[in-house]
Amino acid sequence: MKRAWKKIKIEDICRKAGVSVGSFYNHFKTKSDILVEMYAQADGYFELKFKNELPSESIMQDLIQYFEVYAEYNQNVGLETVQQLYTSNNKLFITKGRDMQNILQQIIERGQAVGELDQSMTSEEITDYLFIAARGVMYNWCLHDGDSDLIVNMREYMSRLITIFK
Template sequence: MPESLTSREKQAIATKKRIYSCGVELIKKHGYDNITVKDIAEKANVSIGNYYHYFRSKYDLLVEIFKHGDEFFEAEVPKILEAYTDCKDILVQYFLIYAKLAINDGVDMAKNLYIPTNKMFLTHGRSMQNMLIQILKNEQEKGKIPGTFNCEEITEKLFIVARGVIFDWCLKDGKTDLLAEMEDIISRMAESYIVR
């Protein structure tokens, strides 16, 4: 935290982090649909009113979880991808980072995020998707992806496939090699879009 923050501002940041951490812990343990704002507030040792000071709803907590995922991508993807020049390798590495995000969260958290009621996966304009759209457009400009393909549609299809791979990993209680599966399937998908 910057030194210029007042003790009150530091306390507010700490309280929001505590609410977030407790919410994530409860989601891992009980599932998003099975917890309430009251549960989160009690776990974080704050009033319900204090919860609503930091998050407008329980859904806002989910938004914050996905925001953390986007921030992880913004921090990690550019450094990792600069080492790759082949279009297929770039797409595979991108989705290996996506898989690592699920692994870092743990299979219990993934099981509670990769559910049909979680509409955050359908949110357009998130930086994770925007980053991939831009990568695809760059590759299209280099002639690696035909101009007849729509980069937004490719992004959507690749994410559908990647979510399916993670969902399968969840179904199998994390006992499969998620990285190997993601690499294999995204490699095959990427081949269908790339000019060779």
Template structure:
């Protein structure tokens, strides 16, 4: 791994500070209620510096999903310990619940809205990881091939998002990970 120069480290720190301040403001006020000027001010940078790192407010929002995808690619994809495809899917969604739980619920509530089309953006790495598990399960006979791996991936994410949405509606009072495990476990039993 290459060592970052002090300038590169400083640039990364600045971008991360802008990102964190933006995420916090989105959590407090909602995406549509904040401005680039507010984010820049909160991060202690000029508006021009904000635009150096993010082309728009929406680019910062997309960064949230990019970082989630990177997390799943780097930390989850090759580290699922379960032996069967159904178990791997349950484990995948347990990790999804863990990742969500690590984010403040007020931020999650502001992200899980009908206007947010990032959840249904195609070809995201997170989707590719799940689709690969499903394809292996179909090839091994653990899952039926009556639906395509893409359809099953979309269906499972629909269910997973529903569990998270319910957790938000209940203000985080239910155990997200256990609920996700139960619900996804039931759904995967119907895939064979």
């Protein structure tokens, strides 16, 4: 049986990880610091994935690829972990200025600059809009206990959605 994040004790985490409570406190001050570290790792993953990535000929394809990477990352993190993250108590999702969002925003800005994307919304507004939808796809995957191919679902959903920004 899965327990809610707030009911999981540091001792439980340490037991599952095979480390002492003292070791935990050498790396983290609180249980919430684990989440902060997870988000930092996600940002690092996106930074590495897109650092030397050359834009394709289509901004739409770049957007789809971005969200495929988003789904791939979460799938690799694992269903149980992602299920713990997808709660309304987790406000880290809406933290502004993270590398992950900045990379998406840069793709959108590039698309707007060359006229491939609508400019009636700012790149930040479109970024927020797309992330709300992507988190919905993720949440649905969690609700169904990962019984579908997350990357395929994300690709199909976002491919349809991004057309409204042409």
